[in-house]
Amino acid sequence: METQDLKGKRALVTGGTKGIGKAIADELAAAGAQVIVTARTKPWETPHHFIAADLTNAGQVAELAKQITDTFGGIDILINNAGGLTTPGGGHSTLTDAHWQQELDLNLISAIRLDRILLPQMIGQKSGVVIHMSSVSGKQALWNLNLAYAVSKAALNSYSKALATELADKGVRVLTVSPGATRTEPMMKFLDDYCAAAGITPEEGMKQLMIQTGGIPMGRMAEPEEVAHLVHFLVSPSAAYLTGSVYAIDGGSLPVVG
Template identity: 85%
Template structure:
C-alpha cells in the first residue's frame, strides 16, 4: 500500500539483532527502507547494515552517529529499541544506587543520548520520525518484580512526550510504543527465572504474573512481528498527523483507560 511505502527512507533500529528490534528491522526493510541496526554484538548473519555500539557508552554513541552520517548521510527514522529489565525484584530494599543508575542509563539515558546525536540532522532536513520503545510497565509497575525498570520506562514516556512537543514545529514526529508481554528470548528467560525462584513451572509462573497484572484479555503474549507492524504504521505517511502519543500493544492487559 502506497501510504505504508518506505522506499528511499533510511532507518536506524537499536537493539536490532533480536526480538522486537529484529522484527522491526525486517518489517521496515520489507517496506522498502534502508535499515541500519546496532547492538553490542554482531549477529551471525543479517541482511541489514550493522554497526556495533553500546548505547550506555557516550563515546560509542558519538562514533555510531558519525558513522551513520559518513556512510548514509543521516537517517529519516530512528527506532530507540535498546532496553531491558536488568535489576532484581523484591522491592525498594533490594535495589542499590547502582541498580537504579544501571536501569535508568539503559532504558532512558541511552535514548536521550542517541536522540541528541542524531536529531540535528533531522532538524536540518525538517523531517523525521523518532519512536521510543517503552513498556506497559511504565504505566503499571509491579513493585516486587520490576520497580526500577518500570520507573525508567515511565521516565522515558515523559521524556518522549516533552520531546514531541519541542520538535513538532520542526517537522519531526516523536511517538512511544509500549508493548506488554511479548514472546521474546528475554521474556522467556524472565519467566523461567521467576518460576525457578518460586519453585513452580513456567506455566504456573505465567499465570501468577498475569494474575498480578489483571491478565491478558486476548489470552496470549504478543508476537514481535505484531509490535513491528504497529511501528511500521507509525513511521509511515499514514501516520503523518500523529505525534506525542503512547501506543500500548498489550492484548488489552492495562486495566485502566489510558
C-alpha cells in the same frame, strides 16, 4: 504489510538483532527502507547494515553517529528499541544506587543521548520520525518484579512526550510504543528465572504473573511481528498527523484508560 511506503528512507533500529528490534528492522526493510541495526555484539548474520555499539557508552554513541553520517548521510527514522530489565526483583530494599543507575542508563539516558546527537540532522531536513520503545510497565509497575525498570520506562514516556511537543513544528514526529508481554527470548528467560527462583513450573509462573497484572484479555502474548506492524504504521506517511502519543500494544491488559 505488502507495501513500499518507506522506499528511500534510512532507518536506525537499536537493539535490532533479536526479538522486537529484529522484527521491526525486518519489516521496515521489507517496506523499502535502508535499515541500519546496532547492538553490543554482532549477530551470526543479519541482512541489515550492522554497527556495534554500547549505547550506555557516550563515546560509542558518538562513533555510531559518525559512521551513520559518513556512510548514509543521516537517517529519517530512529527506533530507540535497545533496553531491558536487568535489575533484581524484591522491591525497593533490594535495589542499590548502582541498580537504579544501570536501569536508567539503559532504558532512558541511552535514548536521550542518541536523540540529541541525531536530531540536528532530522531538524535540518525538516523531516523525521523518532519512536521510543517503552513498556506497559511504565504505567503499571510491579513492585516485586520490575520496580527500577518500570520507573525508567515511565520517565521515558514523559521525556518522549516533552520532546514531541518541542519538535512538532520542526517537521519531526516523536511517538512511544509500549508493548505488553511479548514472546521474545528475553521475556521467556525472565519467566524461566522467575519460576526457578519461586520453585514453580512455567505454567504456574505464567498464571501468577497474569493474576498480578490483571491478565491479558486476548489470552496470549504478542508476537514480535505484531509490534513491528504498529511501528511500521507509525513511521509511515499514513501516520503523518500523529505525534506525542503513547501506543500500548498489550492485548488489552492495561487496567487503565489512556
